Amino acid sequence: MDILIIFEHSNGKIHRMSWEAVAAGQSLAKDLGLTTAILILGSNVSELAEEASKKNVDEVLVADHPLLERYSSDGYSVALKQIITDESPTYVIMGHTYMVRDFLPRVSVALKKPLLCDLTGYYMENGNSVFTRQLFQGKITSDILPNGEPPYLLTFQSAAFQEDAVVDGSGASVRNIDVNLDKSMIRSQYEEPFQGEVGGVDLTAAELIVTIGRGIGKEENINMVKELGDTLGAQLGASRPVVDAEWLPTAHQVGSSGQTVSPKLYLALGISGAIQHVVGMKGSKNIVAINKDPDAPIFELADYGIIGDIIEIIPKLTEAIKNAKA
Ligand SMILES: Cc1cc2nc3c(=O)[nH]c(=O)nc-3n(C[C@H](O)[C@H](O)[C@H](O)COP(=O)(O)OP(=O)(O)OC[C@H]3O[C@@H](n4cnc5c(N)ncnc54)[C@H](O)[C@@H]3O)c2cc1C
Numbered sequence: 001m002d003i004l005i006i007f008e009h010s011n012g013k014i015h016r017m018s019w020e021a022v023a024a025g026q027s028l029a030k031d032l033g034l035t036t037a038i039l040i041l042g043s044n045v046s047e048l049a050e051e052a053s054k055k056n057v058d059e060v061l062v063a064d065h066p067l068l069e070r071y072s073s074d075g076y077s078v079a080l081k082q083i084i085t086d087e088s089p090t091y092v093i094m095g096h097t098y099m100v101r102d103f104l105p106r107v108s109v110a111l112k113k114p115l116l117c118d119l120t121g122y123y124m125e126n127g128n129s130v131f132t133r134q135l136f137q138g139k140i141t142s143d144i145l146p147n148g149e150p151p152y153l154l155t156f157q158s159a160a161f162q163e164d165a166v167v168d169g170s171g172a173s174v175r176n177i178d179v180n181l182d183k184s185m186i187r188s189q190y191e192e193p194f195q196g197e198v199g200g201v202d203l204t205a206a207e208l209i210v211t212i213g214r215g216i217g218k219e220e221n222i223n224m225v226k227e228l229g230d231t232l233g234a235q236l237g238a239s240r241p242v243v244d245a246e247w248l249p250t251a252h253q254v255g256s257s258g259q260t261v262s263p264k265l266y267l268a269l270g271i272s273g274a275i276q277h278v279v280g281m282k283g284s285k286n287i288v289a290i291n292k293d294p295d296a297p298i299f300e301l302a303d304y305g306i307i308g309d310i311i312e313i314i315p316k317l318t319e320a321i322k323n324a325k326a
Contacts, residue, residue, distance in 0.1 A: 001058055002034035004089035004151075006080070008099055009040070009048055010071075016163060016205050017095025020262075022055055023161035024154075025093045031124050034090065037061050038172075041079055041179075043069035049174045056169035061087070067181045071099060074186045077106040079179040084111060086177070089151050096155040096260075097204065108153050115153040116144055120160050134279065158204050159262030159283020201251040203235055203259040208267075211237030211254055211281070212247075215270015215291065215310055219247045224311075225269065228318045231325075237261065237281075239271050255280035269310045273298030 005025040008015040022038065029036045037059040038052040043066050052060045063083060067075050076099075084092060084107070094100045096118045108115035120141070122131045131144045131154065146152040203209060210229045216222060222242075229236045237259075238252040254261055256276040266284035271277060273289070273296055281287070282301060289302035290310050299305040306313065 001037035001087065002032075002090045003029055003036045003093060004039055004061075004084070004087060004091070005036060005057070005093045006039045006041070007048065007052065008095065008097055009042065009045070012047065014048060014051065015095065015097060017097050017156075017158055019163040019166050020158070020161045021093045021095045021156060022057070023163065023165040024156050025091075026056060026167055027161065027165070028091060028093075028122070028129060032129060035059075037087075037089075039063065039083065041065075041068045041076060053172040053174055054168060055172070056167040057172045060172050060174045062174060062176050063179045064176060065179050065181055067183065067186060068179070070190050072186050072188050072190065073103045073106065074188060075181060076103045077110065078181060078185050080104075080107050081110045082179050083177060084151055092151050092153045094153075094155050096157045100155055104153060104155065111151070111153075113151055113153060114146055114148065115155070116146060117155045118157045119144075119154060120157055139275070158260040162262075162285075201235065201249075203237055203252070203254065203261045203263075206235040206261065206263050208232055208234035208265045209237045209254075209261055209263045209281075209284075210234045210267045210269065211239065211271060212242050212269050213239040213271030213277075214241040216242065216247075217270075217311065219245070221311060222247050224314045224318070228267075228314055228321075231318050231321045232267075234265070234267070237266075239274075239277050268298055268302070269314065271298050272296050273301060 003025045005021050007018045025036050035058040038057050039061045040048050041063045043064055049060050049062045063079055116131055120132045120134055122129045133142050135142050212225050236252055237254045238248045240253055242248055243250055243253045256279045258280055260280045262283035264285045266281050266287045268289040287302045288304045289298040290306040290313055292309050294307045
């Protein structure tokens, strides 16, 4: 195969950004006339393989090994190096997740092959795929044309491609592949399952996010936003001033120096819409902004805008949602 898409999974669930990686791989395959495969590393992962085989890819590869049952940087990087060497793909694609940041640079170094990371997309020029990546907090977009011998390792940032764009297939074949791993190769000890951040906040995987900005005014007001989030079943995001004031931990920060998110609903409360915030949330499918300033830049991006005081609106919104659920 030409394009190898690597799945990330935990507790039997495929990471949302792996589906976005599939969308990226399918798009590249269509534009360049290439074949695709999904690779699953793990142990007893036949259900995941079956799920993957329903997508429009040429093959699903399964590297089933007891030492891959739990993620380890050593295990994944050693196995992936072997698989890439054996299968010789042109492109290797993953979502730009914490786990990938942990192990993929090792694979790049071991193979002496380029890693183009945190890409925002690609465009076609003279039959070549030119990849795009933001620099200087999103102020500049760079165009990258990989040269030298493949494979090229690519990671796409959250929302660079849409999960909804994944094309279903008619049943890809599943092939088991061998990896040569033994305990001596895995130097790290397993502790807790990998989490995006201590405290279990992983905004990149959240479907609903309620984000608070400086407009919340003071720390005591955060409780009303937490109640709204709990009522909606949403994760809590924050702009940088809220994190700088230590009203919420860093794991909640959305933006160029925080998380890049792409939920189905992003509720922006008292957020002005500065570029450093917007680069982290502009891929959200529905953006609802509440701000008392009608000229706040966030309204240029929002699908729905409410001009008003969040301190008045939040409790009413929570009440309305509770009533609607009752
Ligand atoms: C290198 C660098 C990296 C950065 N990284 C990030 C980042 O990752 N994430 C990030 O968010 N920022 C980041 N910033 C900061 C960014 O430039 C902005 O300062 C920040 O996003 C502003 O946050 P805010 O919208 O909450 O606050 P403000 O810009 O102060 O906006 C507050 C908004 O709340 C509204 N408001 C006030 N009271 C109410 C009320 N009662 N009801 C309704 N609306 C109200 C106001 O009208 C205003 O629009 C970075 C900056 C730099 C220089």
